[in-house]
Amino acid sequence: MNRTGTVPFRGCKVRRILLTLVIILVLSACERQEQSGAEDNAVVINAWFHSGREGERRVIINQVEQFNSIQHAIHVKLTILPEGSYNSQVQAAALAGDLPDILEFDGPYLYNYIWQGHLIPLDKYVSRNLRADLLPTILEQGTFEGHLYSIGTFDSGLGLYASRSDLEKAMLRIPNGPGDAWSVEEFDKVLASLAKNDPDGAVLDLKVNYRGEWYTYAFSPIIQSAGADLIDRKDYQASSGFLNSPSAIYAFQQVQSWFKHGYVEANVDDSAFILGRTALSWVGHWEYPRYVESLGDNLVVLPLPDFGYGARSGQGSWNWGITKNSRHPEQAYQFLEFILQPDQVLAMASANGAVPARRSVVIRSPLYKAGGPLELFSNQLLSGFTVPRPRTPGYPVISSVFQKAFDNIRNGSDVKDSLDKAALEIDQDIKDNNGYLMID
Amino acid sequence: MNTGRQHERLAAWFMVIPALAGLAVFVALPLFVALGFSFTNMRMGSPLPLVFKGLEQYGRILADEAFQRAFINNTIFALVVVPLQTSLALFLALLLNQKLKGSAFFRTLFFMPVVFPMSLVSVVWALIYIPDPAGLMNTFLYGLSFGSWQARDFLHDPLLALPAIILLSIWQGCGFQMVIILAGLQAVPEQLYEAASIDGAGRGQQFLNVTLPQIRNTLIFVALITTVLSFRLFDQVQILTRGGPGNATTTVMYEMVQTVFERQQIGRASAITVVFFLIVLLITLAQNRLVKQKREIK
Amino acid sequence: MIFIVPIIFMIIGSLKPDDLVLAEMGTVRAFIPDSISLENYGDVYRRVAFGRFMLNSLFITGTICALGLCVNSIAAYSFARLSWAGRNIMLLAVLAMMVLPIESIAVPLFFLVTKWGWRDTYLVQIIPFIANAFSIYLFYTYFISMPRELEDASRIDGAGPFRIFLQIIVPNAKPVFASVAILTFLTQWGAYIWPLMVTSGEDVRPLPLAIASFYTLPPLKWGDIMAFGVMMIAPILLVFLIFQQWFVRGVASAGVKG
Numbered sequence: 001m002n003r004t005g006t007v008p009f010r011g012c013k014v015r016r017i018l019l020t021l022v023i024i025l026v027l028s029a030c031e032r033q034e035q036s037g038a039e040d041n042a043v044v045i046n047a048w049f050h051s052g053r054e055g056e057r058r059v060i061i062n063q064v065e066q067f068n069s070i071q072h073a074i075h076v077k078l079t080i081l082p083e084g085s086y087n088s089q090v091q092a093a094a095l096a097g098d099l100p101d102i103l104e105f106d107g108p109y110l111y112n113y114i115w116q117g118h119l120i121p122l123d124k125y126v127s128r129n130l131r132a133d134l135l136p137t138i139l140e141q142g143t144f145e146g147h148l149y150s151i152g153t154f155d156s157g158l159g160l161y162a163s164r165s166d167l168e169k170a171m172l173r174i175p176n177g178p179g180d181a182w183s184v185e186e187f188d189k190v191l192a193s194l195a196k197n198d199p200d201g202a203v204l205d206l207k208v209n210y211r212g213e214w215y216t217y218a219f220s221p222i223i224q225s226a227g228a229d230l231i232d233r234k235d236y237q238a239s240s241g242f243l244n245s246p247s248a249i250y251a252f253q254q255v256q257s258w259f260k261h262g263y264v265e266a267n268v269d270d271s272a273f274i275l276g277r278t279a280l281s282w283v284g285h286w287e288y289p290r291y292v293e294s295l296g297d298n299l300v301v302l303p304l305p306d307f308g309y310g311a312r313s314g315q316g317s318w319n320w321g322i323t324k325n326s327r328h329p330e331q332a333y334q335f336l337e338f339i340l341q342p343d344q345v346l347a348m349a350s351a352n353g354a355v356p357a358r359r360s361v362v363i364r365s366p367l368y369k370a371g372g373p374l375e376l377f378s379n380q381l382l383s384g385f386t387v388p389r390p391r392t393p394g395y396p397v398i399s400s401v402f403q404k405a406f407d408n409i410r411n412g413s414d415v416k417d418s419l420d421k422a423a424l425e426i427d428q429d430i431k432d433n434n435g436y437l438m439i440d
Numbered sequence: 441m442n443t444g445r446q447h448e449r450l451a452a453w454f455m456v457i458p459a460l461a462g463l464a465v466f467v468a469l470p471l472f473v474a475l476g477f478s479f480t481n482m483r484m485g486s487p488l489p490l491v492f493k494g495l496e497q498y499g500r501i502l503a504d505e506a507f508q509r510a511f512i513n514n515t516i517f518a519l520v521v522v523p524l525q526t527s528l529a530l531f532l533a534l535l536l537n538q539k540l541k542g543s544a545f546f547r548t549l550f551f552m553p554v555v556f557p558m559s560l561v562s563v564v565w566a567l568i569y570i571p572d573p574a575g576l577m578n579t580f581l582y583g584l585s586f587g588s589w590q591a592r593d594f595l596h597d598p599l600l601a602l603p604a605i606i607l608l609s610i611w612q613g614c615g616f617q618m619v620i621i622l623a624g625l626q627a628v629p630e631q632l633y634e635a636a637s638i639d640g641a642g643r644g645q646q647f648l649n650v651t652l653p654q655i656r657n658t659l660i661f662v663a664l665i666t667t668v669l670s671f672r673l674f675d676q677v678q679i680l681t682r683g684g685p686g687n688a689t690t691t692v693m694y695e696m697v698q699t700v701f702e703r704q705q706i707g708r709a710s711a712i713t714v715v716f717f718l719i720v721l722l723i724t725l726a727q728n729r730l731v732k733q734k735r736e737i738k
Numbered sequence: 739m740i741f742i743v744p745i746i747f748m749i750i751g752s753l754k755p756d757d758l759v760l761a762e763m764g765t766v767r768a769f770i771p772d773s774i775s776l777e778n779y780g781d782v783y784r785r786v787a788f789g790r791f792m793l794n795s796l797f798i799t800g801t802i803c804a805l806g807l808c809v810n811s812i813a814a815y816s817f818a819r820l821s822w823a824g825r826n827i828m829l830l831a832v833l834a835m836m837v838l839p840i841e842s843i844a845v846p847l848f849f850l851v852t853k854w855g856w857r858d859t860y861l862v863q864i865i866p867f868i869a870n871a872f873s874i875y876l877f878y879t880y881f882i883s884m885p886r887e888l889e890d891a892s893r894i895d896g897a898g899p900f901r902i903f904l905q906i907i908v909p910n911a912k913p914v915f916a917s918v919a920i921l922t923f924l925t926q927w928g929a930y931i932w933p934l935m936v937t938s939g940e941d942v943r944p945l946p947l948a949i950a951s952f953y954t955l956p957p958l959k960w961g962d963i964m965a966f967g968v969m970m971i972a973p974i975l976l977v978f979l980i981f982q983q984w985f986v987r988g989v990a991s992a993g994v995k996g
Binding site for chain 2: 834839871903950960967971978979
């Protein structure tokens with residue numbers, strides 16, 4: 001009796017554990033559904049946003065709350081995804097058929113998503129006024145095969161941040177606009193003279209601690225400034241002869257020499273510039289708030305060096321598109337329209353330091369208006385000093401191949417060899433995809 | 441009686457079905473799916489039609505420099521880690537088996553890294569390896585070499601990156617092996633040692649003639665697990681070096697995940713899956729033969 | 739010494755202001771701080787949903803362990819003691835799958851679960867890992883070596899296989915249950931590659947992914963990262979210290995049998 005008596009208890013215990021597990025599972029499932037908190041008859045719009053910086057996250061969460069409270073017909077549900085694997089998440093969600101209604105993504109991925117058939121054109125929604133007020137670079141980035149597919153609430157700026165006092169101490173010329181950039185030879189001398197005054201000789205922060213898309217965004221302007229490109233922009237069918245052209249190889253040999261001379265800081269704590277370990281920092285608009293806070297008036301923003309064909313800079317940033325999945329594209333667009341309102345655009349731009357996407361807001365922006373501290377960035381965008389990343393569905397592969405090539409160059413591999421291989425790999429991918437021609 | 445047997449057969453089936461179903465759906469099915477995909481140009485999200493490519497994906501990965509390097513790196517990793525980590529673990533286990541004071545304390549100490557997930561280990565070691573001359577590893581080597589060590593950027597140095605990964609992997613994995621070997625040592629009957637010492641065998645001879653043969657099985661088990669783990673190498677690489685610099689630390693697993701994640705090339709990644717499966721299978725078969733030989737000797 | 743240094747380094751680092759972690763790294767101050775504070779721990783709580791990740795990890799790992807023990811032990815018993823058609827072939831198949839790491843089939847499995855709409859759930863992180871060939875093998879070798887006489891008495895009493903399993907086998911096979919539980923726990927607790935592939939939001943992500951993305955989340959603060967590490971490992975370390983004997987004996991028994 002005693003022996004058998006213990007058995008039901010054991011069974012009970014196992015059963016109790018199982019039961020508890022089931023309950024937890026059910027509860028957690030319920031919790032996820034309840035979270036939306038939408039009113040019964042409201043249309044729920046799912047939106048995806050990249051994790052970005054803390055300031056950006058606060059603004060978008062705030063914007064969603066505002067939007068949900070000023071009207072009750074639409075309820076936006078925001079999901080914030082980590083930036084590192086954002087594209088993979090989109091691809092996986094697309095495969096599973098659960099893309100959100102409205103999706104934020106990094107600009108140059110647009111053409112791939114269109115080619116895959118995930119996005120709808122926005123032409124019929126966008127008002128004439130809005131279209132006229134958007135920066136030309138925003139329209140350029142969002143347009144493919146004659147249709148507008150995506151809109152960003154901000155554009156980006158890329159430049160060299162410098163400590164004025166360090167430059168003055170080394171008696172260096174301070175360029176005063178994108179047309180006045182240091183030539184690459186001059187830049188070499190700048191690095192050498194700054195290094196003399198630096199305890200460890202590392203004077204340039206290239207943000208090599210960043211990963212992924214940063215490399216393409218930040219360092220492909222070098223190729224364009226040298227008169228070459230990632231790919232033939234006529235029909236986007238060939239990279240060989242462009243990415244590995246002699247001028248591109250020469251330009252990257254220059255860049256490699258910066259690493260070889262020890263000018264480049266590893267920046268493991270992401271604070272090399274603000275702690276004064278480097279005099280120069282090659283980075284985008286997003287660092288401006290932090291940099292100005294620690295350097296104050298001593299901060300100057302300069303164009304990237306000129307590799308022979310004029311200084312070039314990056315453009316394009318995260319932007320929004322509406323997916324084919326959405327059963328309520330109009331409502332999704334209403335949310336997009338809301339965050340494109342001048343005040344909202346200004347709020348986001350003030351939080352992340354980006355260039356506001358509307359001309360009317362640029363004028364109002366204390367950072368970007370004429371005479372503002374970041375005038376350089378708006379200037380670059382408005383006067384043609386920036387180059388969009390290749391507008392082709394093959395972009396994700398181009399970027400990933402280029403990132404690897406740059407990494408190899410950074411670590412001392414032969415430049416010609418690295419670029420040759422990269423160009424071949426891109427060409428092979430284009431061939432594999434029948435030239436990435438649109439399929440109707 | 442007959443119904444009893446039938447009843448038992450039925451029960452037997454009920455008992456295995458959950459496990460077998462799980463294995464069939466989540467291990468066998470994916471394997472077949474991978475085999476199928478590996479003959480096609482399958483891509484995630486591509487609007488292009490699916491095309492049968494025969495063995496082209498296999499030809500491509502085998503010709504791919506990065507994949508070759510990945511395979512070599514895995515092999516180097518296994519060839520270094522398996523003997524090094526096993527002998528270190530054996531050495532520590534022998535020390536602890538002396539039943540000296542504080543051996544429980546040291547056992548805890550050596551075993552502690554095992555409960556660290558590899559992702560955490562990687563992040564902590566990222567800080568240890570920072571290139572600054574004041575970095576922990578640089579300072580340590582500086583002291584060790586009486587000041588002749590020049591600060592290096594371990595994780596971005598083509599020669600040092602893989603050793604750096606190997607070192608932290610051994611740090612994390614050694615304690616686990618040690619405990620298993622220790623248990624093997626403690627299972628060796630005391631009489632064998634007594635007999636050996638009566639025969640006049642010294643400590644070294646005792647180790648060679650008694651200890652090693654007795655724990656051979658344990659050592660093989662440990663080596664097998666570590667070898668298979670060597671081919672799974674991924675977390676450290678993804679977090680610390682992303683396969684770089686210039687493929688110096690890429691691995692088969694890393695190439696596979698990159699292929700499917702960065703490039704959405706399911707067909708190619710499936711071919712890597714199949715090749716990876718074959719590699720692991722071969723290792724296991726080879727190791728099995730070792731064990732069999734031992735049984736014949738016995 | 740080498741074993742303990744990184745751990746102490748992490749703990750001390752977590753108690754220091756962020757910039758000092760780097761600045762004092764090469765000095766003795768890396769191990770003997772002049773001032774300590776818990777500020778970094780507060781930062782971690784403020785910056786990420788630490789509690790959520792911890793719960794996710796505990797829930798996923800706990801469920802896999804619990805269900806895995808049931809499913810695999812009972813299957814192993816059937817293999818070891820009952821006779822049925824196809825048993826040997828099935829056993830062979832299980833043994834073949836034993837050494838196959840889950841990573842090797844991650845790509846096709848990822849494709850399948852995505853098609854099934856399982857992405858970004860607890861389910862996808864639990865279900866595929868319940869049935870485990872290696873666990874079956876460990877149970878199998880243990881059960882096979884148990885004396886049959888144990889069961890004979892109840893067999894004569896007319897007890898069915900389920901009752902024999904629950905009454906006789908389970909109580910007498912505690913070490914193997916412990917070792918399988920520990921091995922499963924250690925593997926699943928550190929799971930990284932699979933959750934990386936199948937989860938997107940914070941809702942269901944486990945700790946190992948959280949630390950990896952915390953490490954890349956700007957602003958980069960080493961003090962916070964080390965604090966995250968300590969918070970992540972502390973409960974496990976505590977459990978490990980308390981149940982040390984069990985732990986070690988459990989892990990060890992797996993090896994000796996193998």
